[in-house]
Amino acid sequence: MEFDPLKTRDPGRGLAHAPSYWAATAGEAPGDDGPLDGDIEADVAVVGGGYTGLSCAYHLAKAGVKVALLEANRPGWGCSGRNGSFSHGSLGRLAYGDWVKRWGVDAARALHGEAAAGYATVRELIAEGNIACDVTEGGYMKIAHRESRIDWLRDELAVLRDTFGANVELLDRDAIAADHFRGNEAFAALRHADAIGLHPLKYAQGLLRMARKAGAAVHSESPVGEIHRHGEVRVLVTPGGRVRAREVVLAMNGYGTEQNRATAGRLLPVLSNIVVTRPMTANEKAEANFVTSHMMSDTRKLLNYFRRLPDDRILLGNRGPLRPTNTEMDAHRTEMLGTIRRKFPALQAITGDYFWGGWVAITMDSMPHVATASDDAKLHYAMGYNGTGVSAASHAGRRLAERLTGENKIHPVLSRPLPRIPFAAFRRLGQAALFQWYRWRDERD
Ligand SMILES: Cc1cc2nc3c(=O)[nH]c(=O)nc-3n(C[C@H](O)[C@H](O)[C@H](O)COP(=O)(O)OP(=O)(O)OC[C@H]3O[C@@H](n4cnc5c(N)ncnc54)[C@H](O)[C@@H]3O)c2cc1C
Numbered sequence: 001m002e003f004d005p006l007k008t009r010d011p012g013r014g015l016a017h018a019p020s021y022w023a024a025t026a027g028e029a030p031g032d033d034g035p036l037d038g039d040i041e042a043d044v045a046v047v048g049g050g051y052t053g054l055s056c057a058y059h060l061a062k063a064g065v066k067v068a069l070l071e072a073n074r075p076g077w078g079c080s081g082r083n084g085s086f087s088h089g090s091l092g093r094l095a096y097g098d099w100v101k102r103w104g105v106d107a108a109r110a111l112h113g114e115a116a117a118g119y120a121t122v123r124e125l126i127a128e129g130n131i132a133c134d135v136t137e138g139g140y141m142k143i144a145h146r147e148s149r150i151d152w153l154r155d156e157l158a159v160l161r162d163t164f165g166a167n168v169e170l171l172d173r174d175a176i177a178a179d180h181f182r183g184n185e186a187f188a189a190l191r192h193a194d195a196i197g198l199h200p201l202k203y204a205q206g207l208l209r210m211a212r213k214a215g216a217a218v219h220s221e222s223p224v225g226e227i228h229r230h231g232e233v234r235v236l237v238t239p240g241g242r243v244r245a246r247e248v249v250l251a252m253n254g255y256g257t258e259q260n261r262a263t264a265g266r267l268l269p270v271l272s273n274i275v276v277t278r279p280m281t282a283n284e285k286a287e288a289n290f291v292t293s294h295m296m297s298d299t300r301k302l303l304n305y306f307r308r309l310p311d312d313r314i315l316l317g318n319r320g321p322l323r324p325t326n327t328e329m330d331a332h333r334t335e336m337l338g339t340i341r342r343k344f345p346a347l348q349a350i351t352g353d354y355f356w357g358g359w360v361a362i363t364m365d366s367m368p369h370v371a372t373a374s375d376d377a378k379l380h381y382a383m384g385y386n387g388t389g390v391s392a393a394s395h396a397g398r399r400l401a402e403r404l405t406g407e408n409k410i411h412p413v414l415s416r417p418l419p420r421i422p423f424a425a426f427r428r429l430g431q432a433a434l435f436q437w438y439r440w441r442d443e444r445d
Helices: 021-025 051-062 094-130 147-163 171-179 200-213 282-288 326-343 387-402 424-442
Strands: 042-049 067-070 084-090 138-144 167-173 188-192 195-199 217-219 227-230 233-238 241-250 268-277 296-297 305-308 313-317 353-361 369-370 381-383
Touching: 021 200, 021 353, 042 051, 051 067, 051 094, 051 200, 051 387, 067 241, 084 094, 084 296, 084 387, 094 147, 094 195, 094 200, 094 387, 147 167, 147 188, 167 171, 167 227, 171 188, 195 296, 200 387, 227 326, 241 387, 268 326, 268 424, 305 424, 313 326, 326 353, 369 387, 381 387
Parallel strands: 042 067, 042 241, 067 217, 138 296, 241 381
Antiparallel strands: 084 195, 138 188, 167 188, 227 233, 233 241, 268 313, 268 353, 296 305, 305 313, 369 381
């Protein structure tokens, strides 16, 4: 049974990584500062050792701030070490056209600029830290899974190209078959040139090295329980000791539990599962013409995301079951292999080597939030990436660090506090109903 953040009080302590392809291929983990042992002081205490926390700690330490990062399990244990590996200029779950409708052209342009800056941040960090994380250059394609979805791609293309000036193009089904893969459910593709694939855990471990080298203390196996308020000081309690800090950054994203007052009732953790197949044989690869190095997802609301890995395995991810019991997870693994066989008829004999899940943090407005708690000016958070955190979390950590060192570049749409989820106690029921509806819509014209 997977840990469920809505049902558990804490995220565990010192747990091993999920049994992912990434954990199996990351090599030896770099050292950290071990469990907190005794009481310490810091300018800023960061809770959570994923991209948000590590990037924030790195940028703060680089600016001369004394930082202590506290991670319940091990750096990269959450989404950051187990995700789908796509990095591009993405920011939340809305269509680009919806940004214009909701916030107007100027704000939409600024948000697109911020999304692109997030992608640039990832590339900069990789270059700055010389992080060997198996970067695959290529691009990203959003693929119409039914003919009726091509118009939607055209609308998105128009906004991206005409309003944002983005480097995008529309490919027809023949171009996809000739240059990327031969398969079903691929009627057209909106291709973004600026995107990479990377090894998510190696990237997280690179950030860990950078943060420590810059002077941040990174404590694994140190779950934060209570956070007490003593005037201007905040005291974070872990099993091995306390941290007294001037400011606190919460960076737990989908792995934060309902114990955290500032974010309780404001996130919907949704399980996303990934299957990684055995490597394709040379024949299978040739028959499927699966040569693309692009990251891809389809136009379903409950989307499938997929790519070819450098060793010719196929990675495919999609929304997991509502209840992560062993039985449901096993059934889902079988279903996902069925999805691969349906999409790529040449891969009928493909089998899975790795299968795992992780919690994506969904927000009410489908956007990330980089904000300060409404009742505590010393408590900040960055979370709710809606499945786009490789770039967005790396960048949010940086933006929060800039803010804490005196330069606020966070866009007002993103700096609003996380909106509350109405009737939050019944979140899973709402999710069940919504997913039923999406499932029905996704398979109709
Ligand atoms: C299966 C899957 C596929 C995904 N694919 C993609 C993708 O292809 N591209 C993309 O852009 N995004 C993707 N995402 C989303 C992306 O991985 C996340 O948005 C991003 O990693 C979030 O980083 P984070 O640092 O905010 O949180 P996390 O990496 O989740 O880190 C949070 C950490 O907080 C720790 N923690 C929690 N509570 C406490 C506590 N009380 N005390 C101390 N520590 C605590 C946890 O142990 C955890 O390590 C995917 C996510 C999943 C699950």
